[in-house]
Amino acid sequence: MSNELENEKLSGYGAIELGGTRTICAVGDASGLVLNQTVIETTTPDETVAKILDYFKDKDLKSVGIISFGPVDVRQGSATYGDILNTPKIAWRKFPLLKTLTDALNANRDEKLPVGFDTDANGSLLAEVTWGAGVGLNDAVYVKVGKGIGLGAMVNGKLLHGMLHAEAGHIKMSVEAGDDFKGDCPSHGTCFEGMASGSAIAARWGKPARELNDKPEVWELEAKYIAQGLADIILTLSPQKIIMGGGVLHQKELLPLIRKNVVEYINNYIDTKELRNINSYIVPAALNGSQGIKGALKLAISAEEAAMRN
Amino acid sequence: MSNELENEKLSGYGAIELGGTRTICAVGDASGLVLNQTVIETTTPDETVAKILDYFKDKDLKSVGIISFGPVDVRQGSATYGDILNTPKIAWRKFPLLKTLTDALNANRDEKLPVGFDTDANGSLLAEVTWGAGVGLNDAVYVKVGKGIGLGAMVNGKLLHGMLHAEAGHIKMSVEAGDDFKGDCPSHGTCFEGMASGSAIAARWGKPARELNDKPEVWELEAKYIAQGLADIILTLSPQKIIMGGGVLHQKELLPLIRKNVVEYINNYIDTKELRNINSYIVPAALNGSQGIKGALKLAISAEEAAMRN
Numbered sequence: 001m002s003n004e005l006e007n008e009k010l011s012g013y014g015a016i017e018l019g020g021t022r023t024i025c026a027v028g029d030a031s032g033l034v035l036n037q038t039v040i041e042t043t044t045p046d047e048t049v050a051k052i053l054d055y056f057k058d059k060d061l062k063s064v065g066i067i068s069f070g071p072v073d074v075r076q077g078s079a080t081y082g083d084i085l086n087t088p089k090i091a092w093r094k095f096p097l098l099k100t101l102t103d104a105l106n107a108n109r110d111e112k113l114p115v116g117f118d119t120d121a122n123g124s125l126l127a128e129v130t131w132g133a134g135v136g137l138n139d140a141v142y143v144k145v146g147k148g149i150g151l152g153a154m155v156n157g158k159l160l161h162g163m164l165h166a167e168a169g170h171i172k173m174s175v176e177a178g179d180d181f182k183g184d185c186p187s188h189g190t191c192f193e194g195m196a197s198g199s200a201i202a203a204r205w206g207k208p209a210r211e212l213n214d215k216p217e218v219w220e221l222e223a224k225y226i227a228q229g230l231a232d233i234i235l236t237l238s239p240q241k242i243i244m245g246g247g248v249l250h251q252k253e254l255l256p257l258i259r260k261n262v263v264e265y266i267n268n269y270i271d272t273k274e275l276r277n278i279n280s281y282i283v284p285a286a287l288n289g290s291q292g293i294k295g296a297l298k299l300a301i302s303a304e305e306a307a308m309r310n
Numbered sequence: 311m312s313n314e315l316e317n318e319k320l321s322g323y324g325a326i327e328l329g330g331t332r333t334i335c336a337v338g339d340a341s342g343l344v345l346n347q348t349v350i351e352t353t354t355p356d357e358t359v360a361k362i363l364d365y366f367k368d369k370d371l372k373s374v375g376i377i378s379f380g381p382v383d384v385r386q387g388s389a390t391y392g393d394i395l396n397t398p399k400i401a402w403r404k405f406p407l408l409k410t411l412t413d414a415l416n417a418n419r420d421e422k423l424p425v426g427f428d429t430d431a432n433g434s435l436l437a438e439v440t441w442g443a444g445v446g447l448n449d450a451v452y453v454k455v456g457k458g459i460g461l462g463a464m465v466n467g468k469l470l471h472g473m474l475h476a477e478a479g480h481i482k483m484s485v486e487a488g489d490d491f492k493g494d495c496p497s498h499g500t501c502f503e504g505m506a507s508g509s510a511i512a513a514r515w516g517k518p519a520r521e522l523n524d525k526p527e528v529w530e531l532e533a534k535y536i537a538q539g540l541a542d543i544i545l546t547l548s549p550q551k552i553i554m555g556g557g558v559l560h561q562k563e564l565l566p567l568i569r570k571n572v573v574e575y576i577n578n579y580i581d582t583k584e585l586r587n588i589n590s591y592i593v594p595a596a597l598n599g600s601q602g603i604k605g606a607l608k609l610a611i612s613a614e615e616a617a618m619r620n
Contacts, residue, residue, distance in 0.1 A: 145434040155465035171545050236542065238476055
């Protein structure tokens with residue numbers, strides 16, 4: 001390949017968002033701009049990885065950031081760092097995602113690519129506090145209510161991992177009076193995800209959420225469970241802001257109902273300016289669905305910065 | 311006063327633990343040793359502050375650390391930093407605790423005392439990660455089940471404050487089948503504290519916990535609610551260890567029952583070495599009831615170190 005053609009390679013930070021049904025690959029710049037992006041179906045690990053590598057083969061990367069559905073091992077230094085853990089997606093269970101991707105991306109390189117890795121929810125939060133609805137905050141959470149429910153959390157300016165990572169989709173719910181739905185979670189029945197995820201809505205009402213938008217009773221009940229989950233998160237993590245994403249939130253009347261139920265439950269016990277201004281406390285993501293891939297991009301940018309310092 | 315007598319003053323770090331029913335004042339050294347301590351009854355703010363100041367009037371302090379029951383404003387830079395907030399103890403509501411104590415302690419000093427301030431639960435956690443059951447951990451929680459229920463949390467090596475501080479005693483509980491107790495919390499009814507605190511035990515069974523130790527049904531139900539609260543905390547904060555304190559835990563069969571219920575609920579969804587070793591994951595405080603005052607002492611030590619750096 002001539003030097004001229006070599007120079008035409010798209011150059012920037014690599015970003016990969018491995019989702020349960022689709023995977024996004026992108027190249028972006030240091031300002032968070034996505035210069036190029038492709039969406040591929042998430043199928044088996046082998047097929048999906050091959051498509052990811054195919055996308056990046058003509059890109060010139062400074063570093064790479066990867067976010068993934070969970071549970072996933074985000075503990076640097078762990079023997080299984082970067083592996084998918086006990087996911088219900090059997091084909092992906094114990095798959096060494098990070099190692100497979102970085103080994104392949106580094107194959108023809110003299111110097112190893114700096115790499116950042118986290119959960120999809122932490123990645124989305126990172127993008128939102130960097131370029132979206134949470135700029136300037138040190139203590140914030142991202143709650144995604146889609147097919148499942150995920151929590152990303154930042155405390156004192158750093159993403160929360162701890163023992164593994166947050167799994168607040170699985171906190172136990174108090175079942176509303178008169179509700180006889182048994183919950184949709186194979187592990188925990190009536191947990192937050194089992195009662196309020198997109199899958200739970202479909203299981204409870206017999207059709208997907210997008211076909212239920214003329215049924216107010218669906219959204220009144222949904223708002224109660226989401227509010228219960230958010231109240232638990234507020235009382236435990238004390239975030240300065242809750243940023244919401246995921247397909248279920250596309251239902252427009254939902255967010256005002258969630259806010260009302262959160263305020264009612266907290267019942268002035270915590271009296272802060274944030275809770276008094278509930279409309280700016282519980283807010284939709286500002287990055288219009290690109291918070292995931294931009295989070296991966298931010299992880300790549302930070303990984304390169306960390307490598308330059310060392 | 312002669313120089314000789316002046317030299318006989320007890321010298322060290324000042325520590326104050328303001329509790330709901332009793333307040334501890336102490337002087338300690340940099341190793342965490344309590345050199346001298348007194349316990350006073352917590353009555354009105356005026357009386358209690360006068361007794362605290364009386365204790366310290368013949369002590370030579372390098373700095374002071376104060377921990378308090380909540381809700382309390384622990385946000386440095388806030389206009390009400392150091393004030394007691396919406397406590398049910400009416401006499402203490404809006405009392406400027408930190409300002410009152412530090413103004414008085416600084417009255418005859420040329421150089422202001424460095425001061426540290428936090429919640430009682432964060433203070434207890436700080437002592438346990440410094441000298442107790444959580445040494446070396448960066449992500450841990452302290453759960454106190456006494457008259458009320460409190461949560462102290464550390465994430466990435468720093469105490470969690472966020473919007474205010476954790477109030478996980480007030481997360482909503484799923485009421486156990488057949489349990490018709492309405493809960494003891496005036497703000498949230500059947501919350502964690504409303505169902506499982508020492509006050510809730512007394513309200514439910516008609517006598518205090520210490521008179522119920524021959525009733526296994528009391529402790530089986532109690533363990534279920536505490537385990538539910540701990541599971542929520544695990545799924546949200548992902549701590550590397552849970553350290554338990556408070557009078558209710560004096561009931562010996564309680565901790566094994568709590569561990570069993572936590573493992574059952576998590577149901578292997580989170581598969582970590584910590585959860586596989588549940589006996590070393592959920593543990594009693596190691597500082598034998600002095601975790602609060604030693605936490606205040608550690609805050610004083612850190613405040614002096616921070617002042618020396620500046």
